Amino acid sequence: MHELSIAHAVVSTVSDALPDAHTRVRAVRLRIGQLSGVVPQALEFAYDVAAQGTALADAVLVIERSPIVIDCPTCGHQTLADAHDFTCPTCHVPCGTVISGKELEIVDITLDDAVVAAT
Amino acid sequence: MTKIVELRTGILEKNDLLAQGLRQQFAQANVRVSNWVSSPGTGKTALLEALLTVAVSRGVRAAALVGDCATDNDAKRLARSGAPVRQIVTESMCHLESDMIGEHLTGWDLAEVDVLVIENVGNLVCPTAYDLGEDTRVALLSVTEGEDKPAKYPQLFHSADVVVITKTDIANAVEWDRSRAIDAIRSVNPSAPIIETSAKNGTGIDALIDLLSTPSAAGTHPPQLQEAP
Numbered sequence: 001m002h003e004l005s006i007a008h009a010v011v012s013t014v015s016d017a018l019p020d021a022h023t024r025v026r027a028v029r030l031r032i033g034q035l036s037g038v039v040p041q042a043l044e045f046a047y048d049v050a051a052q053g054t055a056l057a058d059a060v061l062v063i064e065r066s067p068i069v070i071d072c073p074t075c076g077h078q079t080l081a082d083a084h085d086f087t088c089p090t091c092h093v094p095c096g097t098v099i100s101g102k103e104l105e106i107v108d109i110t111l112d113d114a115v116v117a118a119t
Numbered sequence: 120m121t122k123i124v125e126l127r128t129g130i131l132e133k134n135d136l137l138a139q140g141l142r143q144q145f146a147q148a149n150v151r152v153s154n155w156v157s158s159p160g161t162g163k164t165a166l167l168e169a170l171l172t173v174a175v176s177r178g179v180r181a182a183a184l185v186g187d188c189a190t191d192n193d194a195k196r197l198a199r200s201g202a203p204v205r206q207i208v209t210e211s212m213c214h215l216e217s218d219m220i221g222e223h224l225t226g227w228d229l230a231e232v233d234v235l236v237i238e239n240v241g242n243l244v245c246p247t248a249y250d251l252g253e254d255t256r257v258a259l260l261s262v263t264e265g266e267d268k269p270a271k272y273p274q275l276f277h278s279a280d281v282v283v284i285t286k287t288d289i290a291n292a293v294e295w296d297r298s299r300a301i302d303a304i305r306s307v308n309p310s311a312p313i314i315e316t317s318a319k320n321g322t323g324i325d326a327l328i329d330l331l332s333t334p335s336a337a338g339t340h341p342p343q344l345q346e347a348p
Contacts, residue, residue: 006248009131035274036248085307108124
């Protein structure tokens, strides 16, 4: 259950990226890989707590899940993998290179210009 | 009117930047650092106690930081080896973060240390996301836990530079299926060295010290964040 730490990191990083203290955030879009160890539902719950009293208090959290994609060193194919088995389905070689699925990323934020203009 | 601002920033960027700073500090002082991660009860502390004792007897200057939610019981156990040990009490936090490592190194002369072991909080999921500036991430699995644990917790076992199997002295008694366990490890991590150990009879401890103290043994642990495609 480290999702609360992750949620605090999201709020802290987004707050630091705001142009001024009056800007309000409408949405935060994250990319969370299936191999990141973060559970989206737990993160949504923790985010509601972490965002209280901040510029993100009313911001919607949008979580995109990125699938696990492995790169086979033998046949060169890139394929989707189950979380528990990174074996190439074509040549049955275990693959050590995961090219997608570990992401813990803030993709973008939506800011409310109207609030900025009014203040 | 709203506007969208692209950030494309790692959520744990602050932790990762601090970890990179630690990694440079360790490299300058020529200290090899490993981060031990496993479930509670795998025997991390027992193995670490045995490892520190052997390291001291071999003249390898080893030190340890141990993380737990509460108590300094582990630090007291490990101090019996004669190696410098500090406890990090996380107060219920389920993992270590890089700022805790930095704080607990204060006052230590890293030039006097060859090998630093960081024993993470017993947890198979949460520590995986946090880079601590280590050279080598060690995932541990005991013979009592079930051979398919690497399949159940692929995040950790995939990210490991070394996999350590513990309590091999009781493998027969618990009907440990060695080949099934190794298959499960290899399904998510085809290349990490696998070291089979016993804190009771000393199996594998010299090999583990050699691996953790040799610069070329395991590459610098990559940051967790990868650029999204």
